[in-house]
Amino acid sequence: MIRVLDRYIGLTIISSTLTVMLVLVALFTFFTFAGELNKTGKGSYESFQAAQFALTTIPGMLYQLFPASALIGTMMGLGLLANNSELIAMRAAGYSLLSLLRSVFFFGIALMLLVFFIGEYVAPKTQEYAETKRSLAMSGKKSLQTKSGLWIRDGMKFIRIASIGKTGQWSKVSIYEVDEKQKPRFITLADEAVHLEDNQWLLKSLEKREWRDGSIITKSEESSVWPSLLSPELLNIVTVKPEMMSAFAALAYADYLADNGIDSRKYMQSFWSKVTAPFATAIMVLMAIPFIFGSMRAMSAGHRILLGTLTGIGFYLFNQVFAYVGLVFEFSPFWAATLPTFLFFGIAVLMMRRIH
Numbered sequence: 232m233i234r235v236l237d238r239y240i241g242l243t244i245i246s247s248t249l250t251v252m253l254v255l256v257a258l259f260t261f262f263t264f265a266g267e268l269n270k271t272g273k274g275s276y277e278s279f280q281a282a283q284f285a286l287t288t289i290p291g292m293l294y295q296l297f298p299a300s301a302l303i304g305t306m307m308g309l310g311l312l313a314n315n316s317e318l319i320a321m322r323a324a325g326y327s328l329l330s331l332l333r334s335v336f337f338f339g340i341a342l343m344l345l346v347f348f349i350g351e352y353v354a355p356k357t358q359e360y361a362e363t364k365r366s367l368a369m370s371g372k373k374s375l376q377t378k379s380g381l382w383i384r385d386g387m388k389f390i391r392i393a394s395i396g397k398t399g400q401w402s403k404v405s406i407y408e409v410d411e412k413q414k415p416r417f418i419t420l421a422d423e424a425v426h427l428e429d430n431q432w433l434l435k436s437l438e439k440r441e442w443r444d445g446s447i448i449t450k451s452e453e454s455s456v457w458p459s460l461l462s463p464e465l466l467n468i469v470t471v472k473p474e475m476m477s478a479f480a481a482l483a484y485a486d487y488l489a490d491n492g493i494d495s496r497k498y499m500q501s502f503w504s505k506v507t508a509p510f511a512t513a514i515m516v517l518m519a520i521p522f523i524f525g526s527m528r529a530m531s532a533g534h535r536i537l538l539g540t541l542t543g544i545g546f547y548l549f550n551q552v553f554a555y556v557g558l559v560f561e562f563s564p565f566w567a568a569t570l571p572t573f574l575f576f577g578i579a580v581l582m583m584r585r586i587h
Contacts, residue, residue, distance in 0.1 A: 236326055237334040243312060244338055244516075248304025252293065255300055259292050260285050267365075276368040287361035290354040291475050294508070297346050298515045299543030305335065305519035306539040313523055328524065335520060339513035346509045351477045358475040384493065385461055387411075392424075400425050404434065406457070417441050424457070432457045460487075473498050478505035496564050500557060503568035504550075511550075511572045514579050515543065521582035546575055 267281035312318045322328070381392040387410070393403030401424040408417040421437035434455045441448045473481060476498075485498035522539055550571045557567025 236321055236330075237337070240308075240312070240331065240334045241338050244305050244308035244335070247308035247311070248300055248342075251304040251307065252296065252300040255296050256289060256292050259296065260289060263288060263292075270365075270369070273369040276365065280365065280368045284361050284365050287357050287364070290349055290357045294346065294350045294354045295474075295547070297342070297349075298508070298511045299540075299547050301339075301342055301512050302515035302519055302543040302546075303539045305338075305516045306522050309335075309519060309523040318523075332517075332520060335516055336513075339516035342512050342516060343509035346512050350505055350508055351479070355475055355477045355480060383461065385459055386490075388459075390461070401432075415442055419457070426463050427456070430458060430460050430462070432459055432461075473501035474504065476501060476505075478502050481505065496561065497558060499564035500554060500568045503565050504554065507569045507572045511546070511575070514572065514576050515546065518542070518575070518579040518582065521579075521585065546571065 264282055264285035267284055268278065271277050271281055309318070312321075318331075321331075383390045383392070387408055389407040389409070391405040391407075392401045402422070404419075404421045404424045406417070406419040406421075407415065408419075410416050418440040419434065419437055420440075421434040423435045425433045425435070427433055434457050435453070437452050437455055439450045439452065439455075441450075476484070481498045481502040485495040485502060488495035488498065519539065553571050554567055556562070557564070
């Protein structure tokens with residue numbers, strides 16, 4: 232009987248959460264589409280492309296809205312059971328509050344795994360695809376390109392890439408290598424660079440310039456292999472916002488920046504945010520129980536849902552604002568990313584202790 236009740240509660244909460252998620256995603260997708268309409272008319276970027284962009288970013292919205300949706304959905308599901316007196320009947324039949332907590336906890340674990348999968352494997356790829364397609368449409372070209380090109384540091388080398396093709400090849404590549412005193416040693420100019428295996432690139436139609444004894448020696452070659460830890464996947468990160476990266480991609484890029492003496496706090500903060508996101512979802516699910524059984528159980532269903540909505544949105548906004556504050560005031564990336572989650576966890580524990 233207990234297992235039947237666990238499944239029934241779980242299915243009720245899942246149904247309510249999916250309903251809330253559907254409504255929130257529909258609203259945010261519409262707002263995204265409306266915001267993209269202001270960018271139409273640039274290159275070949277029109278309303279159809281704007282709609283494609285909004286639809287492609289839905290997995291990212293699912294990931295960001297999951298904690299709030301889980302809280303509101305769990306409150307709606309449990310509130311529905313409470314309003315129909317089903318929870319009273321369950322407790323009268325021997326289904327304890329601890330059993331209910333266990334059932335909701337396992338549901339929270341399932342949501343944690345789903346959030347991890349979406350944030351780690353789905354949202355980064357779709358967001359990267361959406362950003363790339365939009366940039367290509369706005370530029371009206373077949374490759375990403377900026378006015379001054381893309382500049383990257385790789386150890387003592389500074390690389391300028393004029394454009395990046397759809398298949399990851401580089402066009403018009405300039406590699407500047409300096410010594411420990413920041414004096415130029417080599418300049419390599421190549422028409423194209425194609426990524427090979429084992430951290431190597433094939434440079435085509437290149438010209439090498441070397442500073443030697445106060446003179447410049449120039450040499451031309453049809454092709455040459457250039458070893459570099461840079462990869463097309465690493466460069467694709469440039470088109471994706473840090474919060475939309477997978478945890479491992481953000482950590483890898485942060486390590487790359489740190490190795491080159493570049494500030495990596497933004498990406499380390501993104502890494503810790505991704506790590507704690509599943510736990511934030513579970514905390515939001517558990518926080519719904521005190522709203523149903525605590526001192527606020529006398530509230531109507533509408534009031535509970537409103538309070539839960541404000542709590543979920545408050546967590547989302549506080550998380551976003553504190554992340555920006557952490558970057559501005561140079562807080563530790565770990566605390567800037569995790570403090571809101573720890574704070575709401577403490578609130579959830581205090582609320583659970585007040586249940587009689």
